[in-house]
Amino acid sequence: MSKAQKPKSPKFIFPKCLTGIQGLDDITTGGLPKNRPTLLLGNTGCGKTIMAMEFLVNGIVLFNEPGVFIAFEEKTDELTLNVKSLGFDLDKHIKENKLYIENIHIDRYKTIETGNYNIEGLFVRLAQAIDKVKAKRVVLDSLDILFNGLDYKILRSEIKRLFSWFKEKQVTAIITAEIGDTFLTRHGLEEYIADCVIILDNRKSNQITTRRLRIVKYRGSVHGNNEYPFEVNEEGVTVFPIISVAAQQKSSTQRISSGIADLDEMLGKKGFFLGSSILVSGTAGTGKTSIAASFATSVCKAKQRCLFCAFEEAPNQVVRNMRSINFDLDTFIKSGLLTFYYARPTLQNLELHFFAIRKIIRDLKPTVIVLDPITNLMTEGPNSDIRSMLTRFVDFLKTQHITVLFTAAITVGSIERNPSDEGISSMVDTWMMVQDIEVDASRTRSLCVMKSRGMPHSNEVRRFNISNKGISLSPLANFKPAGLPNAKRSAKEHENLSTSKASIGLKETAR
Amino acid sequence: MSKIKTVSKTAKDPDEEKYIFRLFVTGILANSARAVINIKEICEKYLKDRYELEIIDIYQQPELAITEDVIAIPLLIKKSPLPEARLMGDLSDTEKVLEGLHLFN
Numbered sequence: 001m002s003k004a005q006k007p008k009s010p011k012f013i014f015p016k017c018l019t020g021i022q023g024l025d026d027i028t029t030g031g032l033p034k035n036r037p038t039l040l041l042g043n044t045g046c047g048k049t050i051m052a053m054e055f056l057v058n059g060i061v062l063f064n065e066p067g068v069f070i071a072f073e074e075k076t077d078e079l080t081l082n083v084k085s086l087g088f089d090l091d092k093h094i095k096e097n098k099l100y101i102e103n104i105h106i107d108r109y110k111t112i113e114t115g116n117y118n119i120e121g122l123f124v125r126l127a128q129a130i131d132k133v134k135a136k137r138v139v140l141d142s143l144d145i146l147f148n149g150l151d152y153k154i155l156r157s158e159i160k161r162l163f164s165w166f167k168e169k170q171v172t173a174i175i176t177a178e179i180g181d182t183f184l185t186r187h188g189l190e191e192y193i194a195d196c197v198i199i200l201d202n203r204k205s206n207q208i209t210t211r212r213l214r215i216v217k218y219r220g221s222v223h224g225n226n227e228y229p230f231e232v233n234e235e236g237v238t239v240f241p242i243i244s245v246a247a248q249q250k251s252s253t254q255r256i257s258s259g260i261a262d263l264d265e266m267l268g269k270k271g272f273f274l275g276s277s278i279l280v281s282g283t284a285g286t287g288k289t290s291i292a293a294s295f296a297t298s299v300c301k302a303k304q305r306c307l308f309c310a311f312e313e314a315p316n317q318v319v320r321n322m323r324s325i326n327f328d329l330d331t332f333i334k335s336g337l338l339t340f341y342y343a344r345p346t347l348q349n350l351e352l353h354f355f356a357i358r359k360i361i362r363d364l365k366p367t368v369i370v371l372d373p374i375t376n377l378m379t380e381g382p383n384s385d386i387r388s389m390l391t392r393f394v395d396f397l398k399t400q401h402i403t404v405l406f407t408a409a410i411t412v413g414s415i416e417r418n419p420s421d422e423g424i425s426s427m428v429d430t431w432m433m434v435q436d437i438e439v440d441a442s443r444t445r446s447l448c449v450m451k452s453r454g455m456p457h458s459n460e461v462r463r464f465n466i467s468n469k470g471i472s473l474s475p476l477a478n479f480k481p482a483g484l485p486n487a488k489r490s491a492k493e494h495e496n497l498s499t500s501k502a503s504i505g506l507k508e509t510a511r
Numbered sequence: 512m513s514k515i516k517t518v519s520k521t522a523k524d525p526d527e528e529k530y531i532f533r534l535f536v537t538g539i540l541a542n543s544a545r546a547v548i549n550i551k552e553i554c555e556k557y558l559k560d561r562y563e564l565e566i567i568d569i570y571q572q573p574e575l576a577i578t579e580d581v582i583a584i585p586l587l588i589k590k591s592p593l594p595e596a597r598l599m600g601d602l603s604d605t606e607k608v609l610e611g612l613h614l615f616n
Contacts, residue, residue, distance in 0.1 A: 102577070104580065104582060105580050106582060110596075110597055111583070111586075111597040111598070111599050112596070112597070112598045112599070112607060112610070112611040113598075113599055113600050113604075113607070114587075114598045114599065114600040114601070114602045114603065114604045114607045114608050114611065115542075115545075115546075115549075115600035115601035115602055115603035115604050116542050116600055116601050116603070117542060117583045117584060117585060117586075117599045117600045117601065118540070118542065118583070118584055119582050119583055119584070120537045120540065120569070120584040121535065121569060121576050121581035121582040121583060121584050121586065122582045124537075124569045124570065124573045124576050124581075125573070125576050125577060125581075125582075127573075128573045128574070128576075128577070146582075149582075150582070150583060
């Protein structure tokens with residue numbers, strides 16, 4: 001242990017090396033152990049090489065710490081090509097003498113063992129590489145190749161020697177390895193030599209693959225114990241410590257109009273909070289898209305940008321339909337204030353949709369984003385993976401201070417027993433429900449605010465009128481104040497009569 | 512670095528072909544010293560006057576460790592005759608060495 005690592009004052013902070021990987025530095029409270037080796041474990045294709053490479057590239061770009069990559073598996077040109085899509089320009093770093101990639105080829109069949117040996121050759125090459133670029137960070141990818149090529153017993157002690165050599169050399173190292181069946185590593189190394197052990201995992205459930213990260217061990221430091229989802233996209237690796245992101249976000253007190261004066265009135269007379277998440281749920285044909293379009297129109301009228309993600313209707317269909325109720329979306333599309341993203345979601349590429357939308361958001365920087373309807377993304381019913389994906393997305397929007405409006409289609413009578421809807425409603429700030437109810441023997445659209453965090457809001461169920469002049473809300477005549485249970489009951493009756501088709505018919509005539 | 516050269520007779524038949532070895536060592540380590548002794552013994556016994564042995568200390572010439580892709584030390588590379596053969600270890604297992612160099616009688 002060097003002097004720097006000895007506690008000198010009560011305020012001792014374990015020396016750490018920032019990875020620059022989004023989220024990872026949060027859950028490790030400041031990065032990997034400085035000047036020590038970290039084992040990065042995981043199965044094939046779970047992102048070890050990419051994460052290790054990002055650690056080096058971030059070191060160069062963000063912290064001016066040159067790096068060495070020892071590649072046992074891939075050749076330099078393959079490696080360069082593979083990470084190019086992530087925006088890593090290895091050639092540039094190599095040219096600037098900030099990065100050195102050394103390819104080491106081990107071929108057991110070509111080499112005959114004739115007695116005792118060590119792997120001093122690797123040490124010499126490492127030392128040379130480190131000196132060449134004055135590296136502070138080193139990656140060895142991967143240990144298994146070494147074990148495949150050399151004697152296990154010799155290697156075990158040599159690796160131990162190598163790990164303490166890293167400490168002597170004052171470099172922070174990541175060593176990748178496949179995960180084993182009985183031990184964490186195939187060779188049971190983690191027990192005594194690594195100061196920090198991170199496991200990556202690539203899990204598949206309901207045809208959705210989720211990558212997860214877990215810190216198994218971190219000598220001398222506190223760390224998050226949970227499994228954290230992570231993504232690899234065109235911007236590299238992002239780990240999602242959900243709680244920490246949510247806790248850091250700033251809440252706005254600014255308000256944004258819903259575009260419906262009467263609705264703003266119900267929401268403490270001012271409308272939604274800027275940067276909040278809003279859910280409009282309701283049965284088919286109750287006017288969810290109309291509310292969304294009204295909001296989008298109002299945002300664009302205020303010369304703010306809006307991204308409308310349509311998962312059900314094609315953009316031109318939305319534009320046509322909304323024109324009939326006096327929302328001229330076309331003008332805003334032409335002026336560039338309104339952007340449509342249209343996709344038919346399938347489970348397999350749900351994650352990709354979020355990537356795509358995220359990319360648009362980064363380019364467009366919209367004030368408001370509409371997802372219509374979010375339930376189309378949840379066709380498989382309640383699924384914790386989809387929920388966590390959605391939570392991550394909402395968290396992302398919150399950090400960007402973007403107001404998001406989801407619509408969610410629910411089936412008639414399923415209000416109480418639709419857990420997926422409940423799942424979303426707990427993560428949103430404002431939740432409105434639109435329903436078809438029966439008033440004086442005729443079907444009427446109604447709207448109520450189920451909840452709206454941080455503001456006084458009306459508990460009234462209001463008549464929700466859609467006409468060729470737009471949307472308005474009016475008090476429900478002849479309707480009992482405790483209307484909601486009645487509404488549910490009548491909704492159930494409607495389900496029995498299977499009148500949902502009739503309600504769609506009603507919607508058409510209203511247009 | 513030391514170089515031991517023996518004058519070769521003009522190679523006419525395959526048995527008379529000249530052997531060229533490169534032995535990678537690390538100066539101070541016991542394994543390396545043993546390997547040097549062992550290879551010299553084998554060469555003198557089986558390849559007298561028709562071998563060339565170059566001993567390379569990778570501490571002195573680290574760049575050669577890259578060119579020859581050296582990890583394990585000591586490492587003996589038979590450069591000639593082809594095919595190239597790579598033997599790691601202190602060369603104490605004579606049988607394996609002879610097998611590896613195709614020198615068994």
